[in-house]
Amino acid sequence: MAGRKNQNAELRKPEILEGYYRVLIEEGLEGTSISKIAKHLGIHPSLILHYFKNKDNLRLGLIELTISKFKASHLLKFDHIEDHSLRFTTLIDTIFSYEWSRTVDPGVHFGFYYQSFRDASVSNLFREMFQWFRDYLYEEFIIYNREGIIQVNDELKAADFIVTLMEGLEFHAHFLGQEKPFEEFAGVAKKSALSILQNRII
């Protein structure tokens, strides 16, 4: 990766963000500095600031990239499934899967979550992402509900509930999940989710 010259912004920017991401995984939020990223990439620190005016910009760049990857990977997984019943099953299976929880390195993910407490623009980006996902579920649930695949009174609250459970699961995996396999407890969460969605609890 080092030594390449005269590339343009279109190529360099994601390259730098990728390097940032890698260093972030290894060093954590506080341990990640522009010069460390530069060293990792084999380029001069100034070059990073040449592309991203400052560190804030760099951070937001990575968060935006992360979110857009999340959205994209999501679309790829579900949108081509035309059978509603199958789409519902796939949706639930995916949400409570290990792979889904590892779309983004959990350390990095949590770091950004944490930053959202202090940084309004990070907070907005994440809120937007979660709302986007919640609203996606909401609209799906309307379809599933109409067709009897699920039975809920309030599709929006149901979507909220699933998001809550999904995030709780990621959390749980970190603190309690190390003693037993992730799948075991994810199964419990999924079973509970289905029970709630199919028994008109919400």
Add this chain to the structure above:
Amino acid sequence: MAGRKNQNAELRKPEILEGYYRVLIEEGLEGTSISKIAKHLGIHPSLILHYFKNKDNLRLGLIELTISKFKASHLLKFDHIEDHSLRFTTLIDTIFSYEWSRTVDPGVHFGFYYQSFRDASVSNLFREMFQWFRDYLYEEFIIYNREGIIQVNDELKAADFIVTLMEGLEFHAHFLGQEKPFEEFAGVAKKSALSILQNRII
């Protein structure tokens, strides 16, 4: 708080930790330095290092304090209730209440969570805390199950589920809860929790 002198370690240490906590709320993890804490307390930075050999020690000190406060506040709330049915109700009501989610400043809480990804000792402390709480729920659920207050097949998994939902709720409150009152969605979570616990889903 400033200017008091000649106190001993037993008094000073928690005083410093309290100051640390306050600065943490205002400045965040990365914005909190020993000298800022010292300024906040009106003492000399070196004094903090005199009591806590280094910053790591200081951080662990605060985390331990936070966790012990969590445990203590918890014990105070439930243990004196002798009627099992009432204790169950109180337990569930408390867990899904706004006050409970604010026992510790959520920014600080999340900061420590985040640190647990990079710092084994922080991770261990939190894991211990969550396991402790989960096990508390587990033992309670055995009682409630035996007496028919709840109906579950696996009390440990049920406890896991409640912890998951609880943490998901705190998370949800931050990212999605700003558009509607916390209580509204907490109600949904509670209702779902009861449904799961009382219908032998887990």
Add this chain to the structure above:
Amino acid sequence: MAGRKNQNAELRKPEILEGYYRVLIEEGLEGTSISKIAKHLGIHPSLILHYFKNKDNLRLGLIELTISKFKASHLLKFDHIEDHSLRFTTLIDTIFSYEWSRTVDPGVHFGFYYQSFRDASVSNLFREMFQWFRDYLYEEFIIYNREGIIQVNDELKAADFIVTLMEGLEFHAHFLGQEKPFEEFAGVAKKSALSILQNRII
């Protein structure tokens, strides 16, 4: 001013110097960088270095421009007045006027003065300018003296004296002149100048 392209050096160079001057007024000597000038002009920083090989060149360019403007504005003001007595009066009135003291932004002016202490080429330019002006006064004074408009023994020293007073006035305006209007004290200086020039003191 932004966005115009394909102009040639004859037009671009003064345009850039004008932008430099504006940024200098707003940001001061230390606060003025090539990239700020470029931003102000809406062009790329490299373009400035394309026209002026380096920053030193740019600075000297502006100083030369400033001095030539000073000389030009000066010539415009007096040279057309043919009546000697009237020219003398106009000369003195002008030199001790507020407008005269503001021919160049005083902050910029002082900045260049200051630089002349460390930069020989700046120093030479300014020295040249002051000598040029002093010599102009000198030759005028010879005429005025000969015709009895003033009475001095040494026209060169008299010219020196007027320059000194003129610069002292600009200085005074900055540090002491804010409590009363410039004109009030300029009047005192003018009166004193006339007294010196017309009573064979020098």
Add this chain to the structure above:
Amino acid sequence: MAGRKNQNAELRKPEILEGYYRVLIEEGLEGTSISKIAKHLGIHPSLILHYFKNKDNLRLGLIELTISKFKASHLLKFDHIEDHSLRFTTLIDTIFSYEWSRTVDPGVHFGFYYQSFRDASVSNLFREMFQWFRDYLYEEFIIYNREGIIQVNDELKAADFIVTLMEGLEFHAHFLGQEKPFEEFAGVAKKSALSILQNRII
């Protein structure tokens, strides 16, 4: 100067300011950095910031020191002279002397003047100093006027005039004075000053 340890602020601060002053003379305002000062003093850059919280503070520290030196040296020179007539002569002789113009390195002096255009606190300090000196002259002139040593109508304006001439002289010395000895022209200024003060011009 290097290597001395465990000195206290009372000693170190002026030592650092002295080093700052030396570097300022050699390198100029823009060329003077904290690390250069540290290198000059043989200490660690951080130590400078330990004593002076930031560069602004350092600069103000030096300016204040400079001004207080100016005031002190002034007091030492005149205040012990009890004979009014002699004090007046000494005062005028001193003000228009070479030594007086070199109390502070003129490059440094001008640098601070220049900064006063952009920095309110520098401006205030200098304004204060000039007002202080002007007011000193004012009160002296009242005495001299009363006793017939000078003849002026307005002592304050007369004081203003002397300050103006004094500063103009320093200026003149830099730009025009290099071709002939300072004293020659200073004599002209002094002579003019006396003429103005003793002929009821102001």
Add this chain to the structure above:
DNA sequence: GATGAATGAGTGTTCATTCAT
């Protein structure tokens, strides 16, 4: 117990400048 002197590594950022296109 408490303070201050001193260090050294490290941070993000700015800047002038060069080179290739």
Add this chain to the structure above:
DNA sequence: GATGAATGAACACTCATTCAT
């Protein structure tokens, strides 16, 4: 003529920490 990639030096400043008092 104009732009952008890339560099490297420098800067003020923060930080945790050590040591002596």
